[in-house]
Amino acid sequence: MRFIFKTSYQQDIQLARHGGHVFWYGLLLWGLVTAPWWLQEYWLTQLIFVMIYSIMGLGLMLLAGFTGLFSIGNAAFMGVGAYVAAVLSAHGTPFPLTLALAAGLSALVGAVVGLPALRVKGIFLGIATLSFGFIVEEGLARWESVTGGNAGIHVKAMVFGSWKVDSAASFYAVCLGVTVLSTLFVLNVLRSSTGRAFVAIRDSEVSAQSMGIHLAYYKTLSFMLSAALAGVGGALYAHKMQFISPEQFGILQSIDLLLMVVIGGLGSVHGAFLGALFLITLPQFITLGKDYLPAVIGQAPGLQSLVYGLVLIAFVMFEPMGLYGRWLKIRTWFELFPFYRKGMFKRQKSFQKSDRLK
Amino acid sequence: MQVLQVIFSGVAQGCIYGLIALGFVLIYKATETVTFAQGELMMLGAFAGLGCVTYLGWPFGVAVVVSMLVMACIGWLIERVVINPVLGEPAFAIVMLTIGVGYVARGLVTMIPNIGTETHNLPVPYADISFQWGSLVLGATQLVVMASTAVLCGLLYLMFKYSRVGIAMQATSQNQLAAYYMGIPVKRLNSLVWALAAVVATIAGLLLAPITFVHANMGFIGLKAFPAAVVGGFGSLPGAIVGGILIGVVESLSGFWLPEGFKDVAAYVVVLLMLVFKPNGLFGDNLRKKV
Numbered sequence: 001m002r003f004i005f006k007t008s009y010q011q012d013i014q015l016a017r018h019g020g021h022v023f024w025y026g027l028l029l030w031g032l033v034t035a036p037w038w039l040q041e042y043w044l045t046q047l048i049f050v051m052i053y054s055i056m057g058l059g060l061m062l063l064a065g066f067t068g069l070f071s072i073g074n075a076a077f078m079g080v081g082a083y084v085a086a087v088l089s090a091h092g093t094p095f096p097l098t099l100a101l102a103a104g105l106s107a108l109v110g111a112v113v114g115l116p117a118l119r120v121k122g123i124f125l126g127i128a129t130l131s132f133g134f135i136v137e138e139g140l141a142r143w144e145s146v147t148g149g150n151a152g153i154h155v156k157a158m159v160f161g162s163w164k165v166d167s168a169a170s171f172y173a174v175c176l177g178v179t180v181l182s183t184l185f186v187l188n189v190l191r192s193s194t195g196r197a198f199v200a201i202r203d204s205e206v207s208a209q210s211m212g213i214h215l216a217y218y219k220t221l222s223f224m225l226s227a228a229l230a231g232v233g234g235a236l237y238a239h240k241m242q243f244i245s246p247e248q249f250g251i252l253q254s255i256d257l258l259l260m261v262v263i264g265g266l267g268s269v270h271g272a273f274l275g276a277l278f279l280i281t282l283p284q285f286i287t288l289g290k291d292y293l294p295a296v297i298g299q300a301p302g303l304q305s306l307v308y309g310l311v312l313i314a315f316v317m318f319e320p321m322g323l324y325g326r327w328l329k330i331r332t333w334f335e336l337f338p339f340y341r342k343g344m345f346k347r348q349k350s351f352q353k354s355d356r357l358k
Numbered sequence: 359m360q361v362l363q364v365i366f367s368g369v370a371q372g373c374i375y376g377l378i379a380l381g382f383v384l385i386y387k388a389t390e391t392v393t394f395a396q397g398e399l400m401m402l403g404a405f406a407g408l409g410c411v412t413y414l415g416w417p418f419g420v421a422v423v424v425s426m427l428v429m430a431c432i433g434w435l436i437e438r439v440v441i442n443p444v445l446g447e448p449a450f451a452i453v454m455l456t457i458g459v460g461y462v463a464r465g466l467v468t469m470i471p472n473i474g475t476e477t478h479n480l481p482v483p484y485a486d487i488s489f490q491w492g493s494l495v496l497g498a499t500q501l502v503v504m505a506s507t508a509v510l511c512g513l514l515y516l517m518f519k520y521s522r523v524g525i526a527m528q529a530t531s532q533n534q535l536a537a538y539y540m541g542i543p544v545k546r547l548n549s550l551v552w553a554l555a556a557v558v559a560t561i562a563g564l565l566l567a568p569i570t571f572v573h574a575n576m577g578f579i580g581l582k583a584f585p586a587a588v589v590g591g592f593g594s595l596p597g598a599i600v601g602g603i604l605i606g607v608v609e610s611l612s613g614f615w616l617p618e619g620f621k622d623v624a625a626y627v628v629v630l631l632m633l634v635f636k637p638n639g640l641f642g643d644n645l646r647k648k649v
Contacts, residue, residue: 064450070450070453115634116630116633116634119633119634119637120633120637122449122450123392123449123450123453123592124588124592124633124637126392126450126453127584127585127588127629127633128629128630128633130581130584130626131584131585131625131626131627131629131630132626132630134581134622134623134626135623135626135627135630138619138622138623141619142618142619251581255457258454258457259454259457262451262454296471297469300468300469300471300474301468301469301474301475302464302465302466302467302468302469302474302574303465303469304465305461305462305464305465305468306461306462306465306466306469307465308458308461308465309457309458309459309460309461309462309463309464309465310458310462311458312454312455312457312458312461313440313455313458313459313462316444316447316451316452316454316455316458317440317443317444317455320444320447320451
C-alpha cells in the first residue's frame with residue numbers, strides 16, 4: 001500500500017502523483033512512440049483509430065463526465081471538423097492550421113448548441129443536442145457546393161511544407177502527438193479552477209451557482225471545449241478515412257461516442273481511452289467469435305448490434321463506473337490485499353429524484 | 359385545396375408521432391425515466407402483428423389483440439429485468455440502458471433468418487379504400503390512424519380519471535415516495551406502465567405498418583417522436599398527441615412549401631426553438647422547488 005506524504009500544496013494538483021505514475025505512464029508513452037517499429041501495419045491502423053476516438057471521447061468526457069451535460073449530438077461537431085479538414089486540405093493548407101481551424105469552427109458551432117443548454121438540462125438537453133445533430137447532418141448533405149452532398153468527398157493527405165503525411169507510420173506519429181497534447185490539455189483544464197467549476201456544476205447546479213460560478217459561461221465553455229476536441233478528432237478521422245460522407249456523422253456515431261464514454265467510465269480521463277479501446281476492439285472480437293458460433297447466430301447481420309446492446313446493458317446494470325471502475329476495484333483489491341471487502345464500492349440505493357422540480 | 363390534402367396527411371402522420379410520444383410520456387410521467395426504446399417497441403409490435411397475420415394466418419382483429427398482449431408481456435418483462443434493478447441511478451444511466459434495449463431488439467429482429475432483413479407489407483383489411491370529399495381524397499389508412507388515436511386517447515383519459523389503477527398511477531407520477539407510503543405498490547405499477555406503453559407502441563406500429571411497411575429499422579421514427587413529446591410538454595398526455603399532430607403538420611407543410619431537405623429537419627428545428635423559448639412545452643407544468 002502506498003501512502004503519499006504531502007509536503008507542499010503543489011502536490012495536490014501535480015499531474016504525476018508519485019513515482020509509480022511517472023514510471024508506468026512513461027513506459028506506456030515509450031511503447032506508443034516506438035510502436036511503428038514493433039507493430040504490424042494492421043494493428044497500427046487500429047491504434048490510430050483508438051487514438052482518434054480517444055480524442056473525441058476526451059471531449060465528450062469533459063462535457064458528459066465532468067460537467068454533467070449529456071450530448072447525443074457530438075458526432076455533429078466531429079462532422080464539422082472533418083469537413084473543415086476535407087475542404088482545407090484540398091487547398092493545400094498545412095495541417096497544424098487545418099487542425100486549429102477545425103477545432104475553432106467546431107468550437108463556434110458548440111457555442112451555438114450551448115445556448116439551449118443554458119435553459120434546459122438533463123434529458124431535454126439530450127434531445128436538443130440530438131435535434132442539432134440531425135440538423136447539422138442534413139446541412140452537410142444539402143450544402144453540396146462545399147461538402148459534395150450525400151455522394152461524399154475525398155480527403156487529401158496531410159501536408160506540412162514539403163512533408164507529406166502519407167505513410168501509416170507518419171500519420172501515426174501525428175495522431176500520437178495530437179492525442180498526447182489533447183490529453184495534457186484536458187488534464188490541465190481539469191486541475192485548474194475551470195475544471196473544478198465544471199465538476200461543481202455536475203454535482204449540483206444550485207450549489208455551484210451559490211459559490212459564485214457563472215453557469216452560463218462555464219456551460220458554454222464546456223460545450224466549446226468538447227466540440228473543439230470532437231472537431232480535432234473529426235479532422236484526423238477524415239484524413240484517416242480519406243473519404244467522408246454525411247451519414248458517417250449521424251445519430252449512430254453520436255450514440256457510439258456516448259457508448260464509449262459510458263463503457264469506459266464516466267468521470268475519468270482513463271475512461272475515454274479505455275472506452276475507445278473497447279469500441280475499436282469489440283468488432284474484432286465479434287469477427288473472431290463468429291466462427292465458433294452456429295451459422296444461424298454467427299452469420300446473422302444483427303449480431304453486432306445485439307452484442308453492443310447486451311454489453312451496454314450489462315455495464316449500466318453491473319458496473320456503472322465502467323471499465324475504469326472495474327480497474328479501480330482490481331487495483332484496490334491488490335493494494336488492500338487481503339482486506340478488500342465486497343461492499344467497498346457499493347452505492348446507496350435511493351428513490352428516484354425528480355427532474356421536473358427545478 | 360392541395361394544402362388541405364397536405365395538412366390531412368400531416369395530421370395522420372402526426373397521430374403516429376403522437377402515439378409513440380404517448381408511450382414516452384406515460385413512462386416519463388410514471389417512472390421519471392426517459393426511454394429511447396419506444397421506437398423499437400413499436401417495431402417489435404409491428405413484427406408481432408405481421409407474424410400473426412402472415413405466418414400464422416390469423417384474422418387481422420385477432421392478430422391485433424394477440425400482438426398487443428404479447429407486447430404487454432414484453433414491456434412488462436423489460437421493466438422487470440432491466441429497468442427495475444437500476445431505478446434510483448442517474449437518469450442518464452437509464453437512458454443508456456434503453457438505448458441498449460433498442461440495440462438488442464433491433465439485433466434480435468435482424469437475426470430472424472429470412473424475415474428480419476426484409477421489408478414486409480402488412481395486409482390490413484382497409485388498405486385500398488379511400489373516400490372522395492370534395493376534391494379531397496381521404497385514405498382509409500389515414501382515417502383509421504386518426505380514429506384509433508382518438509379512441510385510444512379517450513380510453514386512456516377514462517382510465518386515468520376513473521379507474522383505481524389510473525389514479526394510483528397518477529399518484530405515483532406525482533411523488534413516488536408518498537405514493538409508496540400510501541400503500542400503492544409502486545414497483546408493480548411501474549411494470550404495468552411499461553406494459554401499457556408497449557401496448558400503445560404496438561398500436562402505433564400496426565397503424566404505421568400499412569403506410570411505411572414493416573422492417574427492422576422502422577423504430578428510428580421514434581426519434582421523431584421526441585420532438586412531439588417535448589413540444590407538448592414532456593409530462594402531459596394530451597400534449598403528446600397535440601405535439602405529434604403539430605410536428606406532423608409542420609413537417610408536411612415544410613415539405614410542400616420549402617426546398618427539399620427541410621422536411622426531414624423541420625421537427626428538430628421546431629423542437630430546438632421550443633426548447634430555447636419555452637422549455638416547458640405547450641402543456642407542461644411549471645414546477646419549481648421551494649427551498
